[in-house]
Amino acid sequence: MKIVNKLYDKRINAQNVLLEMTIKEYSDIAVNITKDNEYQRKRVKGYGTVYKLLKEDLKSGCLIPPIVLAIRIEKMKNILDTKNVKDDLILSLIKPENLIILDGLQRTLTLFDLINELIETDTQELESLYQHLLRIEVYMGLNKIAILYRMLTLNTGQTPMSIRHQIEILYSDYLNATFEGISLFREVEDKKTKSIGEYYFKDVIEGFNSYLDRDELGINRTELLENIQNLETLSSENENMDLFKEYIKTYNSLLKKFDELSEHWDYRNTTEYDKSQYVFGNNIFETFSKSQALTGFGAAIGKLKYNKVLYGFEEVNDLIKKIHFADNASKIILQLLSYLTMIRNNAKNIGYYQRVYFMYFFKELFNSKGESFLNIDEATKNAFDLYTIKI
């Protein structure tokens, strides 16, 4: 294995090292690449003509395009200045446990496939194969954001993962965050969220993203790169984490306040209860823990902050203490739910338009310059009027 070239990528601030190594050396270091790789989750892939041809080409010594790997930042042994790292230190980091693959997974899998075949059938040809050379690029010390950014922009024709998957990766650190009385769950864990404080991870991320974007459209925006750039504009990872916590803690406080003011309102305990009728949520938590509400809240606060009506979540927390129902809480909550049902029955895109409604609702509630400031009744009705005008 030898280093052929080193270039510095200024966009993601990482050293890119071009190595030349034998297939044998690559197979030794790549042994973990296909395992536990969150960035390249196993995909169904056909092994048809293309891969058969590739195997034949490999046997005959063809030169395949460089495979691109990365060493995660946490594996860099605290090396801060990757521009000036000595070659022997670089080579010492090229180890199975340090590497992830950015591009070339299918070629790698095909190579392993071929090796396994030759182990069984032709060891002489295997030895010959092992001596053929490969070019391998390695990025030194990439964080999660940079890894995703590079994978998306390499643009080799392979889309390694769907948008949903990419979002999960980007925000996976937040999944592990725990803070007072709030738990986040992945949908795959199949837990029906039960009480205030328990949220689906994806829904919270969507809401947080809407706060950053000031847009209720939600995380289905097609340019994931903009999501990455959003995170990068928050100057440090600590700041990201604190802001995220503030967002969800504030929201959780708001739900607790709604629940308290409505005396733990539950549709099933009302005289209007009809089991056969659809309702957006049976109680405060069910209603407001959905992604439409979380996103609407994020977008509303983002917009109010941008327009300098609010200064941040701290101010929102103070305002939450003052929100109130002017009329009977049950009547107003039923009204809000009926609006959501109307939207469901008539909207071209239900999720989007319910987000719009919630955005108007929260914006009305927390806009000190508006008529509905802190008044849940007025916010409920005026939000629907604004929604109707918009559509």
Add this chain to the structure above:
Amino acid sequence: MPLISLYNDTIQIDKVILDKPLSLFEISNSQDPDDNSFLIDYVLPIEDGYNLTNYELYTYFSQDVSENDIFQVYEKHIDKRIGWIFPITSLVSREHSKSSDIHFLKYAFIAFQLLLLDSNNRKILEIGKQYYLTSHYEERSIYPENTIVLVLCKDCLKEINNFEINHYLPSLFFNGYYYKNAINVKKVVDDKKNTRERVNITKISEELNDEQYIYDLFQELIFETHPFVKFHLLYQIVEMLIEKILHNEIKIISAKLKERKIYARDFKDKIAKFEPENKRINKLFVEYSRNIDKEIINNLKGRCNDFLKSVNRNDEICDNIDKIIYSVRNFLVHDYRNIPKESVKLLIELNYSFEKLCVYMLMNFKRTE
């Protein structure tokens, strides 16, 4: 199928593979040497295990359909369910009322795949970019958001003699499902859509199956924007039908003559009774299309009378649909150049009602013996 854009060429998507654990489809071209592919998320619960070749898929458009407008499709004559019709947005959302209905989910899963393989779709997908089946962003959507999906079960269609989807174009049009993605179509106001479960579709009268003009009209011409032109395009349906009436009546009278039930002189008198256009239009409404919804006729009558009043043809206002539609036709043929500006709006509204009448006439036309 959608197309993959390569350097100087495009190739078609012809392979769709489900990744069930990740709930997504990988789409690609099976002969692509670079093995380019795209991943499309599938958000609904998966109901698989059905053979795609047992289903047919058609796409239409609508300007005013809601995500929740998901209906079973019943063929009126056999009174059986033959499939489902729904907006494409219902395939990318769990918010609607059918997201747990296994019958819908089965058709949804089939439709999703057939849409990805549909050879009529010529959307070009650029390598490295991500796409959705449909979304708010047109450039990243394989289909526009106002696409309507009709999925039919082939086994169910066997009960229908010589099934041909184009025979149902007028009926689909009537229900607000259009062959073309046009903007100048009347929104279908349906107060009952939130409670009903089905859409009934009716084919045109079998005697009209070979009339190419019907298909040309509902695939293209009916989206004409100029109201004068549109009226005449619709009126061609009347012309077509009264021509058939002429032939049929001549046939009936000739048979009677042959059987000596009438004589030569009667023959001439009888022809004179129905040969004039207005008389045949009367026959069209009274004898040959008897089952037309009275509300549709009354609605058109009202619009015609409003129009005639606005162009100062008050002496032609009456209660007979055949007379007043003929009067409108005559005004437009002979006097359009003098039409007041405010009457043009009325003509547009009249045309919307006339469309409905044409649909009913096509579905109900029947030769008398």
